[in-house]
Structure formats: C-alpha cells, structure tokens
Amino acid sequence: MITDFQTALETGDLAALRACPKADLHVHAIMGGNREFIRERTGHDIAPLDGVLGSMDEMHSWVGERVGALFQGAAGRAVAFEATFVQARRDGVSRLEVGEDIWSITLHDGSAQSVWEMLQTAHAEGGPQVEWIPQMGMSRHCPFRALEWWMAPMLELGTFKTLDLSGDEFAQPIEVFEPLYRRAKAAGLTLKAHVGEWGTADDVWRAVELLELDEVQHGIAAADSPQVMRMLAETGVRLHICPTSNLKLGRVARMEDHPIRRLYDAGVKVTVNTDDVLMFGSSLSEEFLALHQAGLMTAAELDAVRLEGLR
Numbered sequence: 001m002i003t004d005f006q007t008a009l010e011t012g013d014l015a016a017l018r019a020c021p022k023a024d025l026h027v028h029a030i031m032g033g034n035r036e037f038i039r040e041r042t043g044h045d046i047a048p049l050d051g052v053l054g055s056m057d058e059m060h061s062w063v064g065e066r067v068g069a070l071f072q073g074a075a076g077r078a079v080a081f082e083a084t085f086v087q088a089r090r091d092g093v094s095r096l097e098v099g100e101d102i103w104s105i106t107l108h109d110g111s112a113q114s115v116w117e118m119l120q121t122a123h124a125e126g127g128p129q130v131e132w133i134p135q136m137g138m139s140r141h142c143p144f145r146a147l148e149w150w151m152a153p154m155l156e157l158g159t160f161k162t163l164d165l166s167g168d169e170f171a172q173p174i175e176v177f178e179p180l181y182r183r184a185k186a187a188g189l190t191l192k193a194h195v196g197e198w199g200t201a202d203d204v205w206r207a208v209e210l211l212e213l214d215e216v217q218h219g220i221a222a223a224d225s226p227q228v229m230r231m232l233a234e235t236g237v238r239l240h241i242c243p244t245s246n247l248k249l250g251r252v253a254r255m256e257d258h259p260i261r262r263l264y265d266a267g268v269k270v271t272v273n274t275d276d277v278l279m280f281g282s283s284l285s286e287e288f289l290a291l292h293q294a295g296l297m298t299a300a301e302l303d304a305v306r307l308e309g310l311r
Contacts, residue, residue, distance in 0.1 A: 003020075003303055004016065004019070004020055005017065005020040005299075005302075005303050005306060006299035006300060006302075006303050007299075008020065009288065009289060009292045009299040009302060009303075010292075010299050012289065012293070014285055014286065014289065017092070017285040017288060017289060018090070018091050018092040018283075018285045019092055020092055020306070021092060021093075021094035021095075021310060022091075022092055022093050022094065022095075022284050022285070022288075022306055022309065022310070023093065023094070023095035023096070023097075023271065023306075023309030023310045024088060024093045024095075024096050024097070024098075024273050024274055024284050024309075025095075025096075025097040025133075025215075025240045025271055025273055025309055026097070026217050026218075026240035026241075026242055026271075026273035026274070026275055027084065027096070027097075027098050027273060027274050027275060027276075027277070028098075028166070028275065028276055029077075029080050029081045029083075029084040029098050029099075029100070030071050030077065030080045031063065031067070031080075031276035031277070031278045031279050032080075032083075032084040032087060032098065032274065032275075032276060032277050032278065033079075033080055033081075033082075033083025033084045033086065033087050033277065033278060034083050034084075034086040034087035034090060034277075035048075035277075035278060037082075037083045037086045037087070038070075038079070038083050038278070041079060041083070042070060042079065044070050046066055046067060046070075046278050047066070048278065048279060048280060048281025049062060049248050049279050049280060049281065051248075052247075052248055052249070052250050053248065053249050053250060054249075054250050056167075056168050056198070059249065059279075062279070063279070067278075073107060074104075074107040074108055074114075074118065077100070077104065077107070077118070078118050078121070078122055081098075081100075081118070081119060081122035081123075081126070082121075082122040082125050082126040083126065084096075084098055084122075084126070085122055085123055085125075085126025085127035085130060085132075086126045086127060087277055087283070088126075088127050088130045089126065089127035089129065089130055091283045091284050091285050092284075092285065093130060093284055094129075094130060094131060094310070095130070095131045095133070095309065095310055096127075096130050096131065096132055096133070097132075097133040097135055097162060098132070098133075098134075098135055099119065099134050099135030099136055099137055099160060099162070099164075100115055100118075100119060100135075100136070100137060101137040101138065101139055101166075102136055102137065102138055102147065102150040102151050102154050103139060103142060103146070103150055105150050105153065105154065106150075110153070111153075112153035112154045112156065112157050113157065115154070116157055116159055119134065133161050133162060134159055134160045134161055134162075135160065135161070135162045135163070135164055135192075136151070136154055136155075136160040136162065136163050136164070136184075136189070137163075137164050137165075137166060138151070138163070138164070138165045138166070138177070138180065139165075139166060139167045140165060140166065140167035140168055140169070140171040140172055140177075140194075141167050141168060141171045141172070144172075144176055144177075144180075147177075147180060148179075148180065151180060151183065151184075155183065155184065155187050158187075160189060161189060161190060162189055162190040162191075162192055162215075163180075163181065163184040163189045163190070163191055163192065164192040164193060164194070164217060165177055165192075165193040165194060165211075166193075166194045166217065167194070169194065169195060169197065169198050169199045169203065170198070170199070174193075174195070174203075174206060174207050174210055174211065175210055177193075177211065178210055178211060181211040181212065185212060190214045190215065191211060191212060191213050191214050191215070192213060192214065192215040192216065192217055192240075193207050193211055193213055193216065193217065194216075194217040194218055195207040195216055195217070195218070195219060196216060196218055196219040196220055196221035196222055197217075197218035197219075197220065197221070197246070197249075197251060198251070199221055200221050200224070201221045201222050201223075201224045201225035201227075201228040202225070202228070203221065204216060204219050204221055204222045204228055204232075205222075205225075205227075205228050205231060208231070208232070208235070208237055213237060214237065214238070215237065215238045215239070215240060216232075216237060216238070216239050216240070217240050218239070218240070218241065218242065218246070219232075219239040219240075219241070220239070220241060220246060220251065220252070220258075220259045220260070220263070222239070222259075222263065222268070223259030223262040223263050223266075224259075226266070229262070229263060229266035229267075229268055230266070232263075232266075232268045232269075233266055233267035233268050233269075236269060237268075237269070238268075238269040238270070238271065238308070239263060239268060239269065239270050239271070240270075240271050240273050241260050241263075241270050241271065241272060241273065242272075242273045242274060242275035242280075242287075243255060243258050243260065243272065243287055243290060243291060244274075244275075244280045244281075244282040244286075244287060244290065245274075245275035245276065245280050246258065248279075248280050254294075255290055255291065255294040255296065256294045256295060256296060258291070258294070258296055260272075260291070260296065260297070261296050261297065264297065264301065264305070269308055270305055270308070271305060271308055271309040272284070272287050272288055272291065272302070272305055272306070272309070273287070273309075274287060288302050288305075288306065
C-alpha cells in the first residue's frame with residue numbers, strides 16, 4: 001500500500017510531507033527552533049550555515065558569532081525551547097524527544113523543579129499537540145563531580161524519560177560516565193549518547209557496551225565495520241541519524257554517499273532527525289526529501305524509517 005508520505009516524497013511535495021506525522025528524536029533545543037518564530041519574538045534573524053565546517057570548535061565559533069547571547073540565561077533558553085516546539089508543530093513532527101542539559105539547573109538557583117516548569121511552559125505554549133518525550137542532557141566537557149551533583153535533583157523529579165550525552169566525543173573517556181548511566185538506568189530512563197559522529201566504529205561499540213545504551217545519537221561511523229553493524233542489528237540498538245548535519249560538518253562528502261544506506265541494509269534500526277535546524281537549515285520533512293532526491297533510499301524505505309521513529 002502506497003502511503004501519503006510515499007506519494008509526497010515521489011512528487012517532491014513538501015507541504016504534503018509536513019502534513020504526515022513524524023518523529024524527531026535527535027534535536028538540540030538551543031539551535032532547534034523555528035527561524036521565523038525567533039525573528040518575530042526577538043528581532044534577530046539567524047541565517048543558516050552556508051558552507052561546510054570541519055570541527056566542533058568551528059561549529060561553536062559559528063554559533064557564538066551568529067547567535068551570541070540570544071539564548072543565554074533562563075529567559076533566553078525558554079525562548080529557544082518554545083521555538084523548538086513551534087518548529088516541530090509547523091513541520092508535522094508529532095513526536096519530539098528533547099530536553100535540557102542538567103547544568104542549566106545553575107540558571108535556576110539549583111531548582112530542578114524550575115527547570116521542569118520552564119520546559120512544561122515551552123511545550124504548552126509552543127506545541128502542546130506534539131507528543132513530548134522529556135530528555136535529560138549531559139555535556140561531555142563537564143567535570144564528573146559537577147554532573148553528579150546536578151543530576152541527582154533532576155532524577156528525583158521522576159519526569160525525564162531519556163538521558164543523552166553530547167559534546168566533544170574526545171573530551172573525556174566514555175567510562176567516566178558509567179556511574180551516571182547506571183543511576184539513570186536504575187531510574188528507568190532510556191539511555192542514549194552522542195558517539196560515532198567524529199569517532200570510530202570501535203568507539204560506538206565501546207559506548208554501547210560500557211554505558212548499556214539503548215540508542216545512539218549519530219553513530220554513522222558504525223558503517224565502517226561489519227562487526228559493529230552486526231552487533232547493533234542483533235541487539236536492536238537504534239541510531240538517530242542527522243543527514244544534513246553530517247554533510248555540513250564534513251562527516252559525509254555528498255548526500256548520495258551517506259552511510260545510512262549501508263546501516264539500513266545491514267539491518268540496523270535507524271531514524272532520520274534534524275540535530276540543529278537553525279544552523280543546518282533543514283526541517284525534518286526536508287531531511288527525508290533530501291535522502292530521497294539523492295537516490296539514496298526509496299520512498300517505501302524512508303516510510304519504514306519514519307514509522308520506526310514513531311514506535
């Protein structure tokens with residue numbers, strides 16, 4: 001049976017794609033918002049990246065230059081989160097996994113409840129019809145003791161559903177974070193981590209084993225190893241892939257060469273996501289369309305990937 005989503009891909013109908021339910025499971029709220037909404041709310045126009053960057057340092061410099069202090073402080077971050085829910089709503093994202101980094105508790109006088117209330121308000125005002133899976137984030141560059149201190153009150157809330165680790169993959173060895181992941185697992189959270197974007201297939205394997213990950217953010221380096229792909233397929237660990245992000249950060253030379261094809265063919269569960277809409281200039285609907293127009297995947301295959309994200 002040919003679905004509306006498949007027909008929209010075949011005809012290149014972006015409006016019809018936006019009308020189809022989708023899940024964005026890998027998005028950072030500070031750069032994941034709707035450009036028009038932010039311009040209307042703040043008067044600040046953030047033009048997307050028009051070239052290719054070569055490192056995380058270059059990415060952070062770009063954000064500093066183009067965004068500056070716009071989303072700093074509790075009030076600024078609240079605008080960013082509301083904009084992210086607006087973006088999801090306007091693009092037909094019916095399931096959104098996004099949340100706040102635990103260090104942000106320092107912006108709320110140490111009150112985890114205040115962080116949670118900010119997120120709830122952003123959801124209610126930006127896109128209450130979007131199914132929201134609250135995520136707790138950790139930055140890889142932060143000292144372990146600080147992460148331990150900030151995580152405790154956030155976990156005690158009992159409201160977050162997933163844990164993610166992001167930032168420079170090489171900032172600290174992955175085993176540093178094992179105790180924190182054990183606590184999150186004991187609390188019933190789904191475990192995720194950014195790995196295999198800049199690192200290797202072995203890094204993906206090691207992170208999955210040591211942290212007992214359920215899902216991997218990016219993980220595209222796994223495509224370099226049949227053994228790692230087999231492990232991911234057999235264990236059911238899912239990769240949340242962001243094609244345009246990989247292209248604009250120089251991890252993939254051309255969309256036609258994106259490793260999502262090899263991963264999919266190897267039986268690895270994959271989803272398509274946006275990462276940073278403001279920076280990379282591609283909505284979730286446009287991500288799916290780009291993969292199809294590159295001849296990388298058929299409409300039926302991409303529909304199967306879409307439905308995997310909605311499970």
